[in-house]
Amino acid sequence: MEPSSANTGFIQQQPIIKNQFHEDVSLQRIAKLYLPPSLLEKVTPEISRLGDAVLSQQIFDWITDAERNTPYLRGSGRDAFGRPKQELIVTEGWRKLQEFGFANGVVAINYDSSSPSNGPYSRLIQFLRCHLWEASCANTMCPAAMQDGAARLLQRHLTTPQLAANLSETEKSVFQNAYDHLTSRDPAYTWTSGQWMTERTGGSDVSQTETVATYSPFPAGHPVPLASKEENMPLGPWSISGFKWFSSATDSQMTILLAKTRPGMGVSAFFAPMRRWNPELVSPTFTGTGATGGGGTELNGVTISRLKTKFGTVSLPTAELELKDMRGWLIGQEGEGIKEISTILNITRVHTTVSSMGYLGRGIGVAKAYALVREAGVGKGRRLPLYKHPLHMRTLADLTAEYHGLMLLTFYTLYILGLDEHLSSSSSPPVVPPPIHPLTPPTPKVSPLLRTLSSLHKSFICHSTIPLSFSCMESLGGLGYLLNSDSEHLNLSRLFRDACVGAIWEGTTDVLASDTLRALKHPSAGVKALEWLVETGLAASIKKVWEGLKKKFLDKGKKQQEEEKLVSEARGLTHRLAEVVIAVLWVVDARVRPGREVEGMKRRWMAKHGFGPSGGGDGEEEDVKVEGDGLELDLAIVYGEGGPKGVVEGGSVPGVSKL
Known part of the structure; x- marks a missing residue:
């Protein structure tokens, strides 16, 4: 028996991270749930190409550079003679990642005049792409989110007749120039x-x-x-x-x-x-013509x-x-600055949520890949690949169910955002097929629903993804705790740190919970829009929870002490309301595209969150029996129908090169 050394003995095979557009079961369901088939077929090749590109070694090298060589002020803000000099230095990795985002239109695609047929689906297409990019962008999507919000604000003032009428010709020229920069794909021209x-x-x-x-x-x-x-x-x-x-x-x-x-x-x-x-x-270093000024x-x-x-x-x-x-x-x-900035906040909040979900999606992708190559002892000298370990796979399956519930709320909010922007634009109606999602609201309810969801989804999702992202890190054991800059594609500790800010900027969890209550104080708007959503979802046990919440929101006979108590309970009420919306979306998802995996996830999620096994169960909808509620189902939930593909004994996946 030979002792191990630094270079001999067992060395773990690296996990292989595949294109998440194809491997992320939840993302595939979301794309098919919200996009008309013809449009999904049209955009799939480009999104698939992006899914490959964001996992390239070049991208990960730029991430490492951006993380290791952090921004600084040259000379700490002064030149050699002590004069103030404001020169911010960012690394090449940061610049290259920004340029990659610009060239791939992570913002511009929503304003691309060459794709008017995307109509109200432009936001969904944009954020399907952003979801893939977030975990590889090293935070360059933060200024891009504000770029997107500013573009939308200027677009409103340039294209809405009553707003444009208030602009002078000079203001129109200045705003149009900025808008053109913000919506460009040319890295040399694009602004954040x-x-x-x-x-x-x-x-x-x-x-x-x-x-x-x-x-x-x-x-x-x-x-x-x-x-x-x-x-x-x-x-x-x-x-x-x-x-x-x-x-x-x-x-x-x-x-x-x-x-x-x-x-x-x-x-x-x-x-x-x-x-x-x-x-x-x-310029002190220029000696040619004009050196004096x-x-x-x-x-x-x-x-x-x-x-x-x-x-x-x-x-x-x-x-x-x-x-x-x-x-x-x-x-x-x-x-009226709050009114104006709210246009930006609607955009930056969904960007923050998609960022949190992008980190979580990548974390689950890494955890899935690791389970295919890592073994664990199960007693008496026996070892099993983690993907065959019942406890490990149940943990990943439960994590996947939580992830999919949050994805449903995230992309439903984006769907409503796209509808709202399209209704308020002056562009021609879309030529794509009618919306296929059964929870497409009547036109009068679109804006009130967005007003409520804008705060609701960000408050709940960004708070929820933090412990879930930690669970992904934990699933790798000690490896997950390391700053894996030498294997950047496995650096879940970086993603966990970055995910924590989602619950803070663009409004903390409590700030947005309080804002959600304010939105619900208008019964003709937010409450009635949500009531339409719950009624359309047709799940009785969900309605019971909703009725209890609605009574708290609408009781106008409250004394001041009760109003103060309602404010103190805003976080819990808002998060319970988010769970109600997610429960409705689960029911619709399972009804539109039924299957053993989605039914299994839905039942587990409903039971965990207090809605009963299926969200119905009282005759209004039938409970669907799920066969084989064990390892086989867990594998199908995590890896898709049939479980992991191309795996041979020992946990290796042949024919795929490692990063």
Whole structure:
């Protein structure tokens, strides 16, 4: 018997991570549930190609570079002579990952005029792609989310007749220029955007904002200073000064920010470029013609006070910013900044949720792959591959069921978002087949349903994915706890750290739970829209839970103490409401595309979350008996019908190269 050494003895075969668009059973169900067959057939080749590309070794090398070489200020913010110098340095890996996202249209695809036939399904197609990209993007989707939100906001003001009528020709030109940058696929032309709300007085609560905007147009008869000389874009007439406590897109080319314009009035929304043209700038390293003042760009009244040191998202440059005479343009009306920024929040919140789900989906993908190559002792010298171990597979099957429930809520919210945007756009009706999802709401209920789901889904899902992501990490044992930068495709600890922020930014769990209650205070809107959803779902035990919740929301005879108690219970009520919506979606999913695996997942999920074995059970819908509720069913739930494909004894998968 030979002793082992560093290079001899047993060395674990690496798991093989396959294209998740095909291997993720839940993602496949979601795509078939929400997209018309002809449209799914049309977009599948491109999504499949992206699914392969995001798992390439080049992508993982860029991730490692972005994580290891974190952003910094050159010279700590000063030059060799002590003068302030704001030069943010990001690594090549970060830049390359951003460029990959731009070129693959992770934002632009929703605004692509060459694909009008996608109609209300554009958001679903966009986020199917984002779901695959999130775990490989090293947080570059954070500024991309704000890029998407800013594009949608500017699009509304440029294309909605009553809003566009309020814009001057100069404002139209400035907004259109920014919109064109935000929706481009050309990495050399595309912009990302900041979204500056958070100050020291509060995050989502902007009522105490200390940033002040003053209308101060440039003197008449003098040339207006430029944001960009090449594009001849002028700076805005508003001077903005203040301090933004948490900016997660410090390397962006523009921002949407909130500021107060006068006492006693609510906050207002502004667009501002990050840089401005300064004809007096001199490059100390340029000695050719024009060396005495060729001009250049500088930050537009922005000083990076310091970069944040964070638990996760370390590749993302996050900063405290001081603003002094930052020049910008008012968006909408003074005092209506919350109304304007809500357009962005609807977008950034779904991006945050899809990010959390993308991390979880990748984690499950790694756990599934690891189970195919790892063995465990089961006593008396016997060893089994983990995919044949009943306890391990039951754990992964239960994890998969929780994941699919969250996927149903995530993509139903995206479906409603797409319907809402399409209804409010001026584009022609879609030429794709009618929606196939049976929970497509009547037109009057679309916006109220989105108003409620916008806060509800983010509050529940981003909070729920954190322990589930940890379970994926745990399924790898000690390997999962390591920072596997040497095998980046297995680095679940990085994904877990980054997943934790989902429950914090764009509104914490409690902030969004409170917002959900506010949305439900309007019985003609949120409550009735949800009631339509539950009634259409046709599951009696779900209705019983809903009726109890509805009574709490609508009882107008409450005393002040009871109202305060309702607020204190907002998190629990909101999360229970999210479970009601998910339960309805489970029933519909199993009814539309029945099968042993989905029925098994549904029954287990319903029982765990207090809805009975199937969500019905009282004659309104029949309980479907699931045969073989053991290892065989667990394998089918995790790997799809028939269990894992191409596995030979010993747990290896032939014919597939490892990363």
